[in-house]
Amino acid sequence: xxxxxxxxKKFTKIEFKHIPRIQNEFADALTxxxxxxxxxxxxxxxxxxxxxxxxxAYYFHVNEEPDGKPWYHDIRRFLATREYPKNATNSQxxxxxxxxxxxxxxxxxxxRRTPDxxxxxxxxxxxxxxxxxxxxxxxxxxxxxxxxxxTLAKNILRAGYFWMTMESDNIRYV
Numbered sequence: 001x002x003x004x005x006x007x008x009k010k011f012t013k014i015e016f017k018h019i020p021r022i023q024n025e026f027a028d029a030l031t032x033x034x035x036x037x038x039x040x041x042x043x044x045x046x047x048x049x050x051x052x053x054x055x056x057a058y059y060f061h062v063n064e065e066p067d068g069k070p071w072y073h074d075i076r077r078f079l080a081t082r083e084y085p086k087n088a089t090n091s092q093x094x095x096x097x098x099x100x101x102x103x104x105x106x107x108x109x110x111x112r113r114t115p116d117x118x119x120x121x122x123x124x125x126x127x128x129x130x131x132x133x134x135x136x137x138x139x140x141x142x143x144x145x146x147x148x149x150x151t152l153a154k155n156i157l158r159a160g161y162f163w164m165t166m167e168s169d170n171i172r173y174v
Contacts, residue, residue, distance in 0.1 A: 022115045032095055070124035071163065072103075072110050079105040112162045120162035128163045131156055 008014050022028070074085050079100055084093050104111045104119060111119035123131065135155050153167050163169075 020115065032098060070122075072122045075099050075103060076105060076108075076110045079103065079110070118160075120157060120160055123161050123163050125163070128161075128166070128169060131159070131161055132169060135159060 019027075074096060077083060077085075078096050084096060088096070102113055103122070104113055110122040112122055114120060132152070135152060156162075156166060
């Protein structure tokens, strides 16, 4: 804190803003990544390289899981049985526990908690495709509003659904 006060004196104007972690996706991603890396020397810090790409990161997501299970399978299994995947490292277990803090399991259905304590149903790619078609066609409520225009992703969130590649799937679909 002392260093920050000294540093502030070097600026003519400075403004501090608190951004909740749920809204600061970049910082949350860095935190999750850092928990997955183990070093023998605890004082060692890897330099962070940030690449600026021409396309958003969601273009590089994999839509289908190679083993045929939904993207949330390990999280759901962990919440139901408190079992980790085989050969999971300590950092992967810690990351799984952290991801488990943002979801809620109701029987076999997994829900993601929103900042306002709402619940979004986590869906697999097959159900996601069906939802894209239905919501885009307008069967789950009005598609356009006169004063407010919502993107397809926001309409899906308002309908109460969530999946990891939602935004990139919407871009490809529309």
